[in-house]
Each structure stands twice: as structure tokens, then as C-alpha cells.
Amino acid sequence: MSVESVFFETDMAMEDFMAWLRPVLNFPTVNRTPQRVDQERDSVNHGGLYYLVEVLGFDLKLIRNAGETFVPEYPSHAFYLMISGGEGDGNLHLANHIRDVVARAGVRSVVEVD
Amino acid sequence: MAYGWDVEAMLRLARKLDRAAREIQVVCEATGTVLARVSRYSESCARLGRTIDEIDRRESDVQRRSLALLQAGHALRPEEPARIAPGGIVSVTADQWWDWRRAEYMAREYVLYRNTNPDFLARYGRDGAVAAAALAELDALDLLADDVAAPASPGWEWLRDDPQFWNLVAMLADDLGRLEQDKWMALLGGMTASMGDTSDLAISGLMARSVADGWIDESKLRIGYPHGFDSHDAFDEAAAVFRTAAAADGVRVGVRGSAASGISYHRGIVGSDIGDIDFFIVSDEAFARGVAAGARPSKGALRLKATLDYFPDLVAVERKLRAQTGYDVTVRIFSVDGFDNVRSSFEVFGR
Numbered sequence: 001m002s003v004e005s006v007f008f009e010t011d012m013a014m015e016d017f018m019a020w021l022r023p024v025l026n027f028p029t030v031n032r033t034p035q036r037v038d039q040e041r042d043s044v045n046h047g048g049l050y051y052l053v054e055v056l057g058f059d060l061k062l063i064r065n066a067g068e069t070f071v072p073e074y075p076s077h078a079f080y081l082m083i084s085g086g087e088g089d090g091n092l093h094l095a096n097h098i099r100d101v102v103a104r105a106g107v108r109s110v111v112e113v114d
Numbered sequence: 115m116a117y118g119w120d121v122e123a124m125l126r127l128a129r130k131l132d133r134a135a136r137e138i139q140v141v142c143e144a145t146g147t148v149l150a151r152v153s154r155y156s157e158s159c160a161r162l163g164r165t166i167d168e169i170d171r172r173e174s175d176v177q178r179r180s181l182a183l184l185q186a187g188h189a190l191r192p193e194e195p196a197r198i199a200p201g202g203i204v205s206v207t208a209d210q211w212w213d214w215r216r217a218e219y220m221a222r223e224y225v226l227y228r229n230t231n232p233d234f235l236a237r238y239g240r241d242g243a244v245a246a247a248a249l250a251e252l253d254a255l256d257l258l259a260d261d262v263a264a265p266a267s268p269g270w271e272w273l274r275d276d277p278q279f280w281n282l283v284a285m286l287a288d289d290l291g292r293l294e295q296d297k298w299m300a301l302l303g304g305m306t307a308s309m310g311d312t313s314d315l316a317i318s319g320l321m322a323r324s325v326a327d328g329w330i331d332e333s334k335l336r337i338g339y340p341h342g343f344d345s346h347d348a349f350d351e352a353a354a355v356f357r358t359a360a361a362a363d364g365v366r367v368g369v370r371g372s373a374a375s376g377i378s379y380h381r382g383i384v385g386s387d388i389g390d391i392d393f394f395i396v397s398d399e400a401f402a403r404g405v406a407a408g409a410r411p412s413k414g415a416l417r418l419k420a421t422l423d424y425f426p427d428l429v430a431v432e433r434k435l436r437a438q439t440g441y442d443v444t445v446r447i448f449s450v451d452g453f454d455n456v457r458s459s460f461e462v463f464g465r
Contacts, residue, residue, distance in 0.1 A: 003419040035440045043390035044371030045418060045444045052442070068456060072412060084422050114408065 003084045004095035005112040007065065007077035008102065017079060018051050018062055024105045025098060027053050027060075044068070058085045058094060074110070341373040342391045342439040352435055353393075356445060359427035362399035366453075370394050373441075391435070393445035394453065395428075401449040414452015418444055 010017055018040075021027070030037050031054040039051050047069030051062040061082040063069050071080065081098065083091045095111045102109050343349040353367040360367070368374070373391040405411055409420035421428055421444070428445050435443040448456075 003422045005419065035436060036442055038389075041389045041442070042372065043392050043442075043444065045390070045392040045394075045446045068413075068415065069417070070412060071417070073410070082419060084419075 002091060002114065003082060004091040005071075005080045005082050006095050006098050006102075006109050007071070007074040007080045007112060009077050009108040009110075011078065014049060014051075014062070014064060014079060020107075021062070021102070024102060028055060058083055058091070071112075074112070077110070080112070341369075342441045342443075352431075352438075355431050355434075356393060356395060356428065359425070359431050360395050360397055360400045360447075361427070362397045362403070364397065365400065366394075366396040368394055390442040390444060391439060393432075393443065395445055395447045396450055396453045397447065398449050400425075400447050401452070404447055411449075411452075414449040414455055416447040418446060421445055421447060 008017070012020060022029070029039070031039060031052065033054060036052060036054060039053055041050055041052055042048060043050060046061065047064045047067050050064065053060040053062075059082075061084075063080055063082055065071055065074060065077050065080055074080070081095075083095050083098075085091070086094060092111070099109045099111050343352065349369075356367045357365045369391055371392045372389065401411070401414070401416060404416045404420045404424050407420075407424040409416050409424055421432075425447070432443045432445060
């Protein structure tokens, strides 16, 4: 159950990209866990503004690929979605699925290779 | 100095200070007019400086900043510094006096036009805003606090990142105390973000005085323990659990960012509505263990993904603390060098 990440190639602002991503992936607008209700969040460990979506037992975090949270292997990808919480290969399957869905909607992405 | 803000120690020191310490008066040689009184804060800062075995460097720094405040009034004449005579009388020349007047004028311009002319800072450079701060115009400080909270003009960004500007603001302890608490918090946040490591002493001293003089509600500053914990012991207990879970020697644990400062920044807005609690672990050993397990480090830090993948004991502590504090909790692992590299960009609590 390794954590997986999907890196998105977009020039949209983060807020705009989340607004675009939400209907494409049919995200809920709020989370159920009491201390995580707000999806728009702020955290130094996450590089500042980030989004947290709880869905189907997964934690999906949209993080800016810059500054402290920059992943040098993917320099041209503005954001990545960190997927955790899945059992077995669940995180990887979801990552591949998300890559395919956003590709059909017009945004190129890549699943991180460990 | 202790790692991070040792605010309680600063508070104790501040209470020992002689409250009747002399003020420094700025007097125009030509007219005999008392132009300004430099805050006792500089004196306090010098005394605090003596406690950390950096006497020479600190005192020269305080002296330099005292003069910088004076020179802000005649920002274009740094080659002609004001003189501080025994007894704290500062002599300025007639030219300098006129520059003070000019600075005062610019300060009023700033107050009058900053709201109606978004290009004000860009056009006037830093002089107007710096002068406004240096001359302790309460209205100007009020506006500056607003600007820090919600940057309004193109010139604000470079002003915000200018440590000298914040040094000047830091000198204005007496007047900052007259601001509303939220405004003062905004300015404190700006100072923290801009001045970083080199001014821990100044900020801590200022915070200590703010509490000692009753300007700020102690609980609002999270004195003694960070956001999300109801006592120092509760925080120490959480840090100890992380330290144990890291399973390495010489581990440093603490929180950073909003939880440490009590001040949050969200979309450029300053507030006290803290989001996540961001823990850090500084340990070359834990860092190396993560890398050996397969994590790819970046600039001396492991990604959060690495914590989740390779440190299940830490993840268990995160979950426990999330339930305990009511806030989302994460921990990031740094090497010693990696942490030193980013340390100045956020506030830290812990040791």
C-alpha cells in the first residue's frame, strides 16, 4: 500500500485547477472527518495551500510542485495528487485511473514511478 | 539561544529589566526641539543580548538598528549618521531635521493615499512606508498591518521582504502597543516571516514585552506551548512520542509554521484560525534510514510520502494526535543540514 502520486501538467492556478478537477473526478465538496471538513487547507509541511479530499477511504492531497514540496523528477508538472489510504495496490490502481480520466478531460499527467 | 523561541525565558528576562531605563531622545541641534524618543526596547534588547554570549555582535547590531531608525527620517543621508551622546541625547543636524520633516510628510502621504492609490508604494519606493513606520504614525502602522494581512499594492512585496523595514518596525515597541491586538499580530507575523533566524532575539524580546506590558493576551501568542495543545506538558508528551517513534538518537522534534507562531496565513490573509499542525523531526539517522529504505530526498528533507511509506510508527502517532488535538497532524523528516537550509522561512517551536 505504497503512497502514489499523479503529477499534472497544467498552467492553471491551483484554485482553478482544483475547480476543474472536482467535477472531472466527481469529488465531494466537504470531508466527513470532523477535523478535516474543509478541503482547502494550509500547512508548511504541504508547501502552503493544499487541498485534501477524503473519498472511498482514500486520502487525496493536491500539492503544489514547488518550494519545499518540489519533486525534482517532475519539474514541468505544476501539481501532484498524493494518494494514500488504499489497501494492497489500491493507491496505484486509483492513480492510474485518475491519470486516464483527466487525460480524457484534456490534462496530461503521469503516475510517479518509484 | 535555545532552539526556536524560548519565550518563557525571554519573558522572565523582560520582567527583570529596569522599567525606568533611560530613553534616547532625538534633539535637533539647530532648534533644540525634541524630535522623537527612541524606544527603551533597544536598551532591553541590548540587555537581553548580553545573556547569550554574543555581546559584541549583538550590541553593535542594536546600535546599528538604533541609528537605522534615526536615519529613516533622513533616508537619503546615511553618510551623515546621527550622534548619540552620553545620557542618550541624539544630536542631528539641521539638514537631518529637515529630512525628518520630509519623512513625516511622506508618512502622512502614505496614510492619506495608500488606500486610494494602489501604485503608491511602487512610485514612492520604500521611503514613505519606512518613514511612516519610523515616525510611529499610529495610523500608518494600522495601514501597514492591513497591508501585511492583505497586500494591496505592487510595491508591497519587496517592502514585506525587506528585513531593514521590519527592523524599523521592531524598534517601535511603544507605539505597536497602541495598536489593536489583531493588527499587532499581523505586523508580528510580517516580522517573523521576513526576519527569520537572525532576529529571534528581537522578536522574542518584543513578544515578551508585549505580554509583560499587557498588549497581547498571552494565550493568543501560544506562549509556552503551541497551537493544538492545552499545556506545555501536553506538547512535550507528544514530542516525546514522536521522538521515540523516530527510533534514532539525538532527534529534535517540534512544530513549525502556524502552529508555532499562533498566526496563520491563508490566501494572504493573516489570522489565528490554525489549520494543520506541522511537526518536524530533525535527525540525520532517521533521514538516512528513510533514504536507505527507498525514499528519494529533496534538499535534505524526506517527502511526506516517505513518512507514510517507511515510518509506520510515526503515522500511528500522527493519527493519535489528530484524534487528540482535533487538528490534522503530519510530520516531516529533515537532515540537520536540510532543516538549517529552510529554517529561516517559518517559525519553530520545540527542541
